[in-house]
Amino acid sequence: MGNLDGKTALVTGASRGMGRATALRLARQGALVAVHYGTSTDEAGEVVALIEKDGGRAFTVQAELGVPGDVHQLFLGLEQALKERTGATALDILVNNAGVMGGVKPEDTTPETFDRLIAVNAKAPFFLIQRALADMPDGGRIINITTGLNRFANPDEIAYAMSKGALEQLALHYAKHLGPRRITINSVAPGITRNSNPLFAIPEAVEQLAALSTFNRVGEPEDVADVVAFLASDDARWITGSFVDATGGTLLG
Ligand code: NAP
Numbered sequence: 001m002g003n004l005d006g007k008t009a010l011v012t013g014a015s016r017g018m019g020r021a022t023a024l025r026l027a028r029q030g031a032l033v034a035v036h037y038g039t040s041t042d043e044a045g046e047v048v049a050l051i052e053k054d055g056g057r058a059f060t061v062q063a064e065l066g067v068p069g070d071v072h073q074l075f076l077g078l079e080q081a082l083k084e085r086t087g088a089t090a091l092d093i094l095v096n097n098a099g100v101m102g103g104v105k106p107e108d109t110t111p112e113t114f115d116r117l118i119a120v121n122a123k124a125p126f127f128l129i130q131r132a133l134a135d136m137p138d139g140g141r142i143i144n145i146t147t148g149l150n151r152f153a154n155p156d157e158i159a160y161a162m163s164k165g166a167l168e169q170l171a172l173h174y175a176k177h178l179g180p181r182r183i184t185i186n187s188v189a190p191g192i193t194r195n196s197n198p199l200f201a202i203p204e205a206v207e208q209l210a211a212l213s214t215f216n217r218v219g220e221p222e223d224v225a226d227v228v229a230f231l232a233s234d235d236a237r238w239i240t241g242s243f244v245d246a247t248g249g250t251l252l253g
């Protein structure tokens, strides 16, 4: 018996990195997981295969986020798959994880780059939440993956941090709106976390990045997935509207 038995979850950007680790973790706790992806069809399929091998339940759902019709396309696939498997379209847990990174100095940031960051990191989650709430039962969970950069200065990431700052606002204001339905909404802020960025293959770079954390290592996707799984569980029913620092102490100063 897992603590998410009978629950359904959507994890955006679950083909890789923290989204993948979160999908695996929620499925291990018993949830039926929608593994969303944009372009990485094979990787998303592998996540589902891994979950099923472990005795869990999952399916993939494709949609490029940040383009017109994105939410509509995602929910067409999601609701059809949920109906086939559960007979209904109830969605208990939404994890807004998919995001695009910046890494562009402010003087080199074009209007197109800026618009894309806002479209994927802030606008898509806003409208995903709006749509998901139509399917979310009382006691549901919404978790937005933001960034420690909302509290730690990095001039190469100004536009990215702005997009995540907008995303972070959702928890504060929606928490009040959703309290009567016992739906919680929180932000989880990772620090530097290992992903497929080639930087993580360079030992000297990893050593430098590790030094940002008080634990002197970079985060692993599972470090963040465990925090998300806690917030998704009934144990976290009294936490809403909060910013959860999952940076491994990078923000301690
Ligand atoms: P990642 O390994 O780069 O994977 C990104 C995921 O998001 C992929 O599954 C990708 O799907 C999906 N995605 C990206 N843009 C998309 C789009 N426009 N439409 C649909 N799907 C899209 O990610 P990560 O490093 O684990 O980061 C996950 C989240 O944490 C992001 O929001 C990121 O901003 C945030 N974060 C990361 C770090 C870090 O150091 N890694 C630190 C703080 C916060 P496809 O490959 O299928 O397109």
Ligand code: 2V4
Pocket (backbone or CB within 6 Å): 101, 102, 103, 146, 147, 148, 149, 152, 154, 157, 190, 191, 192, 197, 212, 247, 250
């Ligand atoms: O500095 C970060 C950081 C970064 C980067 O290094 C560049 C990258 C990998 O292209 C995008 C990026 C995303 C992030 O979310 C962070 C980040 O969260 C972070 C950084 C430095 C110190 C604390 C942080 O939380």
